[in-house]
Amino acid sequence: MGIEIGSVRLSLDDLAARVAQEFAGELTDVSIQEPDTIVARLECSKLHPVARRLHDLAEIAYDSLNWIAAVDYRTHFESVYHLYSYATNTYLEVHVEVPRAKAVVETVCDIWPAADWHEREAWDMMGIRYEGHPDLRRILLKDDWIGHPLRKDYVDLAENHPNV
Amino acid sequence: MSDEFVDTVPDEALRLALSRVAGATAAGEGSDMQGLRLDEVVLNMGPQHPSTHGVLRLVVTLDGEMVKDVIPVIGYLHRCKEKLAEKRTYYQYIPIPDRTEYVAGMNCEWGYVMTVEKLAGIQPTRRAEVIRVIMAELNRIASHLVAVGTFTADLAPLGTAMVFYMFRDREQILDLLEAASGARMMFNYFRFGGVRYDLPDGWVEKCRDFLERFPKMVQEYESLVETNAIFLQRCLGKGVISQQDVVDYAITGPNARASGVAHDLRRTRPYSVYPELDFDLCLGRHGDVYDRYKVRIEEMKQSRAIILQCLDMLPKGPVQVGSLKPPYVITPPPGAVYTAQENPRGEYGTYIVSDGSRYPYRLKYRDPCFINLQIFPKLLTGNKIADAVAISGSMDLVLGGIDR
Numbered sequence: 001m002g003i004e005i006g007s008v009r010l011s012l013d014d015l016a017a018r019v020a021q022e023f024a025g026e027l028t029d030v031s032i033q034e035p036d037t038i039v040a041r042l043e044c045s046k047l048h049p050v051a052r053r054l055h056d057l058a059e060i061a062y063d064s065l066n067w068i069a070a071v072d073y074r075t076h077f078e079s080v081y082h083l084y085s086y087a088t089n090t091y092l093e094v095h096v097e098v099p100r101a102k103a104v105v106e107t108v109c110d111i112w113p114a115a116d117w118h119e120r121e122a123w124d125m126m127g128i129r130y131e132g133h134p135d136l137r138r139i140l141l142k143d144d145w146i147g148h149p150l151r152k153d154y155v156d157l158a159e160n161h162p163n164v
Numbered sequence: 165m166s167d168e169f170v171d172t173v174p175d176e177a178l179r180l181a182l183s184r185v186a187g188a189t190a191a192g193e194g195s196d197m198q199g200l201r202l203d204e205v206v207l208n209m210g211p212q213h214p215s216t217h218g219v220l221r222l223v224v225t226l227d228g229e230m231v232k233d234v235i236p237v238i239g240y241l242h243r244c245k246e247k248l249a250e251k252r253t254y255y256q257y258i259p260i261p262d263r264t265e266y267v268a269g270m271n272c273e274w275g276y277v278m279t280v281e282k283l284a285g286i287q288p289t290r291r292a293e294v295i296r297v298i299m300a301e302l303n304r305i306a307s308h309l310v311a312v313g314t315f316t317a318d319l320a321p322l323g324t325a326m327v328f329y330m331f332r333d334r335e336q337i338l339d340l341l342e343a344a345s346g347a348r349m350m351f352n353y354f355r356f357g358g359v360r361y362d363l364p365d366g367w368v369e370k371c372r373d374f375l376e377r378f379p380k381m382v383q384e385y386e387s388l389v390e391t392n393a394i395f396l397q398r399c400l401g402k403g404v405i406s407q408q409d410v411v412d413y414a415i416t417g418p419n420a421r422a423s424g425v426a427h428d429l430r431r432t433r434p435y436s437v438y439p440e441l442d443f444d445l446c447l448g449r450h451g452d453v454y455d456r457y458k459v460r461i462e463e464m465k466q467s468r469a470i471i472l473q474c475l476d477m478l479p480k481g482p483v484q485v486g487s488l489k490p491p492y493v494i495t496p497p498p499g500a501v502y503t504a505q506e507n508p509r510g511e512y513g514t515y516i517v518s519d520g521s522r523y524p525y526r527l528k529y530r531d532p533c534f535i536n537l538q539i540f541p542k543l544l545t546g547n548k549i550a551d552a553v554a555i556s557g558s559m560d561l562v563l564g565g566i567d568r
Contacts, residue, residue: 002407002424003407003410003411003424003425003426004426005425005426005427005432006432033501035433036433037502063411064411064412064414065414066414066511066513066530067414067513067515067528067530067535069515069526069528071500071517071525071526071528072526080500080515082502082515082530084414086411086425086427089432089433091502093502112412112414113412113413113538114412114413114414114535114538116538117534117535117537117538125246135180137176137177137180138176138239139238139239140238140239140242140567140568141239141242142239143175143176149244149247150246150247150526
């Protein structure tokens with residue numbers, strides 16, 4: 001077995017068109033960010049099945065999860081999935097909007113094992129709960145910390161970290 | 165360990181490890197043929213432990229000498245690097261990335277500066293680009309020297325001899341970096357559109373002089389370890405990372421290349437002047453501890469070749485776009501950008517969201533060590549505890565980057 005990087009030669013435009021067609025009605029606002037990234041939006045409820053299909057795509061599979069970032073846009077959260085395809089040597093950035101009132105997203109740990117700690121970090125820092133995650137504990141902060149510091153409305157009080 | 169201790173200290177990782185042992189015993193897995201109980205021991209390695217190269221803590225479940233389960237615990241060096249970005253202007257934040265992966269400060273700074281430049285549409289001068297490559301590659305050599313040196317110190321046969329040889333030679337690189345930037349580790353050297361200072365007089369000659377002597381040093385390292393039977397026995401075939409693991413866990417850098425995956429951002433996502441430079445990717449075949457050691461040794465030689473080419477092509481001109489005067493404010497247009505840089509440990513990326521103000525709205529690091537560490541439970545389980553130390557040393561973790 002050998003992994004060849006960039007073995008499938010497709011222009012970024014063609015690739016974006018193919019992804020948009022394959023996931024019509026699911027991945028929306030598909031755009032291109034030079035030199036090698038496709039950016040798209042996805043509805044929260046469709047995340048898991050779409051992620052599974054992205055991972056299993058024939059020929060141009062997004063087989064690696066590069067990172068997950070959680071961003072607080074005050075009105076809502078966003079969970080950003082940065083995927084990498086070894087075959088085409090391109091990236092796909094999927095933005096998933098998460099409502100503030102119910103910050104719950106389905107986990108993608110079972111699809112990309114690399115998601116594990118990123119989801120824990122997003123939970124720790126931003127308070128987005130990844131449903132179905134096997135071990136959703138805090139990762140960088142202490143186990144008994146109260147609150148999620150990267151939220152824009154977080155206020156740091158001594159009561160939040162009693163044992164520090 | 166007594167239950168009282170576990171109850172008074174909030175320690176979820178320890179609780180988890182103990183519950184797994186208890187669960188296995190209840191299910192009958194912990195007993196042998198005669199029904200005798202084979203006790204499993206939960207051992208806490210770190211955060212203060214010499215072989216963890218920082219403050220990594222591993223909660224290890226042992227059956228005799230064999231590792232049955234590993235739970236890594238991190239966060240002891242968390243310094244809120246991402247939150248700090250939201251309270252500082254883009255310029256004020258430049259020294260902070262140095263302190264994430266502190267062994268390769270130049271590379272980390274470059275990662276951050278490159279992202280902001282892309283966000284704000286700034287094109288650095290040509291001379292600055294070449295200087296950046298020189299600094300990053302010098303720092304890569306210095307970083308690999310630390311990585312290989314401390315790794316060999318973890319393996320008993322060489323004691324600490326090798327690590328001192330390597331630190332001795334690393335000093336010379338730090339002297340060069342100090343002469344250029346004014347600091348030995350926390351450089352604060354990169355600026356948007358260039359670098360802070362031009363190279364001082366005589367620097368190029370000094371650098372050439374060092375590179376002249378460098379192959380001999382590498383030869384010395386190789387002759388020290390590669391003929392050592394104990395070293396080879398402890399490295400060959402241990403801690404194999406398959407290519408599928410590389411894909412699944414998004415492993416990058418020398419650890420991926422040791423498994424034969426030709427992923428190197430200098431090639432796959434070229435930036436700066438790397439497309440013009442001639443260098444080889446060093447690939448391993450087995451993905452074991454030895455390959456991870458060897459790839460780093462070979463990469464140092466390639467870095468030397470890159471620096472020599474850069475010194476030859478170093479153009480004249482300014483090292484900074486425009487003038488560097490107060491109030492040092494830039495306001496990138498709203499948007500989000502991710503760029504990454506091939507750090508000595510892998511893909512070091514920065515994702516910045518801008519809202520059009522003087523401060524980053526959100527900054528996120530993609531740290532290679534944080535991601536490479538995720539494979540530890542899978543990698544260490546089934547090995548002897550002494551091998552686990554060798555394997556974790558070969559992964560070259562820097563906790564400053566992991567915890568941020």
